Amino acid sequence: MGIIAPVQGNLFAVGPVGPRPAVAFERTDLGRGAWVDVARGWFGGADDLMVRLQTGVGWQHHRRWMYERMVDEPRLSRWFAADEALPEEGLAAFRTGVGRRYHHRFGAMALNFYRDGRDSVAPHTDRELRHVDDTIVAILTLGAERPFLLRPVGGGRSIDLRPASGDLLVMGGTCQETWEHAVPKVPRGAGARISASVRWARRGGFERQWAPAGREPSDAGPADDTQPSDAGPADDTQPSDAGPAGDRR
Numbered sequence: 396m397g398i399i400a401p402v403q404g405n406l407f408a409v410g411p412v413g414p415r416p417a418v419a420f421e422r423t424d425l426g427r428g429a430w431v432d433v434a435r436g437w438f439g440g441a442d443d444l445m446v447r448l449q450t451g452v453g454w455q456h457h458r459r460w461m462y463e464r465m466v467d468e469p470r471l472s473r474w475f476a477a478d479e480a481l482p483e484e485g486l487a488a489f490r491t492g493v494g495r496r497y498h499h500r501f502g503a504m505a506l507n508f509y510r511d512g513r514d515s516v517a518p519h520t521d522r523e524l525r526h527v528d529d530t531i532v533a534i535l536t537l538g539a540e541r542p543f544l545l546r547p548v549g550g551g552r553s554i555d556l557r558p559a560s561g562d563l564l565v566m567g568g569t570c571q572e573t574w575e576h577a578v579p580k581v582p583r584g585a586g587a588r589i590s591a592s593v594r595w596a597r598r599g600g601f602e603r604q605w606a607p608a609g610r611e612p613s614d615a616g617p618a619d620d621t622q623p624s625d626a627g628p629a630d631d632t633q634p635s636d637a638g639p640a641g642d643r644r
């Protein structure tokens with residue numbers, strides 16, 4: 396498939412693989428109960444992990460219904476249930492490290508592989524967290540630095556957090572209700588980026604309904620096995636909220 400691309404790392408992405416707990420977290424209050432934390436260089440050895448994951452994951456190319464037609468998502472993905480073995484210990488260390496920091500138990504993990512600047516995810520909110528006011532979506536970047544845009548739902552100025560390899564972004568509170576996020580396409584020269592993400596939502600009035608094709612959601616599962624995204628149309632100009640009436644996933 397030709398998916399091995401050069402890693403564009405940063406200085407902090409080398410060394411032992413795993414969280415570096417001494418790294419500072421910077422919180423931005425986004426208003427209306429939403430916030431985002433950024434911890435630059437939080438994960439050591441991010442470039443090594445990136446290289447191994449490029450070939451060590453059974454990447455899947457998902458297709459989805461969009462405006463009544465089936466389209467390829469412009470990225471590769473893989474989702475691991477909470478009880479599924481992860482392909483690399485470093486991923487488990489990421490999940491444990493985020494759990495320690497936020498005092499929650501995180502379960503399922505989503506991996507997304509942006510092979511080059513043509514891969515992307517359109518502005519969206521994570522679907523099952525949209526109506527929950529107490530959420531956490533933690534995203535670790537491995538590999539190339541790409542724009543990561545946050546934009547208020549309904550319009551407004553975007554914030555570009557531009558995570559580099561080893562940086563951790565954590566969206567929290569009402570962020571999935573009040574802000575959209577996106578990894579837009581970039582013109583040329585972008586290397587490969589993998590994101591690993593885990594999610595948590597406060598239980599109560601919240602039911603998990605989603606699982607990837609071939610998996611049945613389980614009533615016994617934790618609320619953190621939530622859907623990574625409701626996004627990924629081939630046409631990035633359309634926010635995913637705007638139209639997947641035909642979304643049959």
Ligand SMILES: O=C(O)CCC(=O)C(=O)O
Pocket residue numbers: 505507516521534543576578590623624625626
């Ligand atoms: O890859 C990323 O950084 C974001 C992915 C995302 O938002 C999603 O899959 O829901």
Ligand SMILES: [Mn+2]
Pocket residue numbers: 519520521576623624625
């Ligand atoms: Mn998302």
